[in-house]
Amino acid sequence: MSSWLVTGGAGYIGAHVVRAFSSVGITPVVVDDLSSGRPSFVPSDVAFVQGDILDVELLADTLERHGCNGVVHVAGFKYAGVSVKRPLHTYTQNVTGTVAVLEAMHRAGVNKLVFSSSAAVYGTPATELVTEDSATHPESPYGESKLIGEWLIADVTRARPEFQGVALRYFNVVGSATDEVCDLSPHNLFPLVIEALIEGRTPRVNGTDYATPDGSCVRDYVHVGDVAVSHVAAAQALEAGRPLLPGYNLGSGDGLSVLQIMDAMRRVTGVDFTPEIGPRRAGDPDRIVADGSAAAADLNWSMRHTVDQMVASAWSARRAAH
Structure with a gap:
């Protein structure tokens, strides 16, 4: 073996x-x-x-x-x-x-x-x-x-x-494939939003004046x-x-905006909130998305989860960790 x-x-x-x-x-x-x-x-x-x-x-x-x-x-x-x-x-x-x-x-x-x-x-x-x-x-x-x-x-x-x-x-x-493991990073968007919701705080978005459809940064998740x-x-x-x-x-090919993530957080968790809008962070580009087609051909790469499924799995694993 x-x-x-x-x-x-x-x-x-x-x-x-x-x-x-x-x-x-x-x-x-x-x-x-x-x-x-x-x-x-x-x-x-x-x-x-x-x-x-x-x-x-x-x-x-x-x-x-x-x-x-x-x-x-x-x-x-x-x-x-x-x-x-x-x-x-x-x-x-x-x-x-x-x-x-x-x-x-x-x-x-x-x-x-x-x-x-x-x-x-x-x-x-x-x-x-x-x-x-x-x-x-x-x-x-x-x-x-x-x-x-x-x-x-x-x-x-x-x-x-x-x-x-x-x-x-x-x-x-992002997300979790098992409730036994969750993302506890103090720097990543998903745990930052989830911790805020668990503690009754309002999640924050850094800038909504970018050159993207909804003004917030677009990234691969x-x-x-x-x-x-x-x-x-x-x-x-x-x-x-x-x-x-x-x-x-290992890229999505299309990406998601921070505000789209916030919308999914609202839908999936059932916690209604309007995110605080803060200033841009220095050095954050408008959009960075990677093409995953080479990895799809050679390394069984696939986006098998919707944004709601990503959020649901992250939320479930973090709550199980309490």
Whole structure:
């Protein structure tokens, strides 16, 4: 039976990847330092090693001890806004951390890597629809650190012909595929709105004067269960030796506005509210949406959830966590 290490597997996205592996008969192994993850997010029958991805010895030992075929590297510091204020921390976690993962894989003779990248590598795109060929212009230390991670993988691939890695780029991951795992990030739109509604506060929209149909920013919102499926599909493609692009966008192709999300929150939760309108946040482009057709062809990518289903699953999982 195949076994894969999931770094950050006690986090919101990583814990969904763990469950997706188990569902197809691949044994997941988790390494997580619990800086943002939760032990309760890891199923009781999954091997869990609490530790830092900067610890090369720990990673190499874990890979060898569990006979891992590959790594899904999800662990990282993912807050773009905070990264501007904490660049060195961001680079240590995301760049030095990825170097440590690659070094540990080399020591353990493991040659397959699925890298959780970000659509932040594109910055503010020149076109409304981002493709894998779009220019990369990251605008935060977070986006820069993810792009450097992709460069590291490309360099290792050139240096070691037996090594193969693939990067998955995505924007706003939302919802839950199980009530056992929810998004608790203090920086993401869905949990911010849901926490406000639970606490009786009014959710806030940052700017409604953008060049979009309703004036609010338009973004990709992709369901975490769909994202997890494509991480597993990427791992299976690497195991099968199928040729892949260096990176893929997990995108919706059309996007949703912040006000559309607010409307869905009202419909699904039954809580009636009129969001507060605040000023724009610096650096927020009008519209960023990615084309997911390449991932649909190669990595079983599909938008399987409506916006109402995304909201309903997020609301259900967050309430179950109370």
